[in-house]
Amino acid sequence: MKKRRISKAINIGGVTVGGGAPIAVQSMTKTDTKDVMSTISQIKELEECGCELVRVAVPDDEAARSLSAIKMGIAIPLIADIHFDYRLALAALTAGVDGLRLNPGNINQPDKISTIIRAAKERDVPIRIGVNAGSLPKKINPELTTAQQMVAVAMQQIRLLEELDFGLIKVSLKAFDVPTTIEAYRSIADKIPYPLHLGITEAGPPRSGIIRSIAGVSPLLYMGIGDTIRISLSTHPREEVITAYEILKSLDLRQYGPTLVTCPSCGRAEVDIISLVAEVEEKLKYIDKPIKVAVMGCVVNGPGEAKDADIGIACGKGKAVLFSRGEKIGVVEEGNFIGVLMKEVEDFITI
Ligand code: SF4
Numbered sequence: 001m002k003k004r005r006i007s008k009a010i011n012i013g014g015v016t017v018g019g020g021a022p023i024a025v026q027s028m029t030k031t032d033t034k035d036v037m038s039t040i041s042q043i044k045e046l047e048e049c050g051c052e053l054v055r056v057a058v059p060d061d062e063a064a065r066s067l068s069a070i071k072m073g074i075a076i077p078l079i080a081d082i083h084f085d086y087r088l089a090l091a092a093l094t095a096g097v098d099g100l101r102l103n104p105g106n107i108n109q110p111d112k113i114s115t116i117i118r119a120a121k122e123r124d125v126p127i128r129i130g131v132n133a134g135s136l137p138k139k140i141n142p143e144l145t146t147a148q149q150m151v152a153v154a155m156q157q158i159r160l161l162e163e164l165d166f167g168l169i170k171v172s173l174k175a176f177d178v179p180t181t182i183e184a185y186r187s188i189a190d191k192i193p194y195p196l197h198l199g200i201t202e203a204g205p206p207r208s209g210i211i212r213s214i215a216g217v218s219p220l221l222y223m224g225i226g227d228t229i230r231i232s233l234s235t236h237p238r239e240e241v242i243t244a245y246e247i248l249k250s251l252d253l254r255q256y257g258p259t260l261v262t263c264p265s266c267g268r269a270e271v272d273i274i275s276l277v278a279e280v281e282e283k284l285k286y287i288d289k290p291i292k293v294a295v296m297g298c299v300v301n302g303p304g305e306a307k308d309a310d311i312g313i314a315c316g317k318g319k320a321v322l323f324s325r326g327e328k329i330g331v332v333e334e335g336n337f338i339g340v341l342m343k344e345v346e347d348f349i350t351i
Helices: 037-048 061-073 085-093 110-123 146-163 176-191 206-222 238-250 272-286 302-308 337-350
Strands: 010-012 015-017 024-028 053-057 076-081 100-101 125-130 170-175 229-230 256-264 291-296 311-315 319-324 327-333
Touching: 015 176, 024 238, 024 319, 037 053, 037 061, 037 238, 053 061, 053 291, 061 076, 061 085, 076 085, 085 100, 085 110, 085 291, 100 110, 110 125, 110 146, 146 170, 146 176, 170 176, 176 206, 206 238, 206 302, 229 238, 256 272, 272 291, 272 337, 291 302, 291 337, 302 319, 311 337, 319 337
Parallel strands: 024 053, 024 229, 053 076, 076 100, 100 125, 125 170, 256 291, 291 311
Antiparallel strands: 010 015, 311 319, 319 327
């Protein structure tokens, strides 16, 4: 793992992004922003699974008018996503949002950008310049690769903000194409001091979207690039947050909630390990404290992995050996596996 790129720290509604702070996990609501109650309720669900920053789409005046009520109903910073109409950005700032996301491909008149910047500066509200490969401005050198075009557009916008003495900047360069995304982020990382928000845009339905996101985001994180992430999936945004934490945990960049070590099962398994794992995973879902739990299926690899976890169980025929903090602490009869394991987990996290 390469040393992390240390970017300039910015504060988004109390969450530090950049400057070596923990990589923040973001998501975006999928409700109609005008429906205040549904939007608040979805954000609350996201808060419960560890989302640290949430973005809402602001497509029209009515959505902009809902922002202050949404802001009052939630505990995490609220970011307004604005396309096309700069007046909506001004309305969002007046409503008290903690951050703005602008797509330079959609608001590209410098005078309108300047108006937004002045209003954001008065309120110390950071702005993400969110460049998407699919919506680049038309006037861009066609001889450049898509990644180079994305970087060029972002640099243009950054210079404009800097000329207005605005430095609360975060940048994203998202594409559906993984090599394009990696190339764009790698290229801009050395050119600017600002924090980078990572993601693969429109990554897809859960299975392929998760794989595509991991393929795009992980190499960048491994290179030390990235200050926040959002995994875009065509499903409930809770899955985006869970996936983001799984990626960060796998790379040892964050500790959050349980890490499950499980045997994939094979001809040696003497219990239905797949059902057992599914049940344990469900029960662990809302734990936010870091804990490594192993559920293993036989005596070959089972005891070693179970011993290595905080709490582990190595199942055999009709019985399982239970481990806590590397020590064997008992033998459990089949039928009690989950109850006994979860009791140990509860004890571990409440100490
Ligand atoms: S732990 Fe045992 S049952 Fe599970 S995959 Fe490995 S050898 Fe097979």
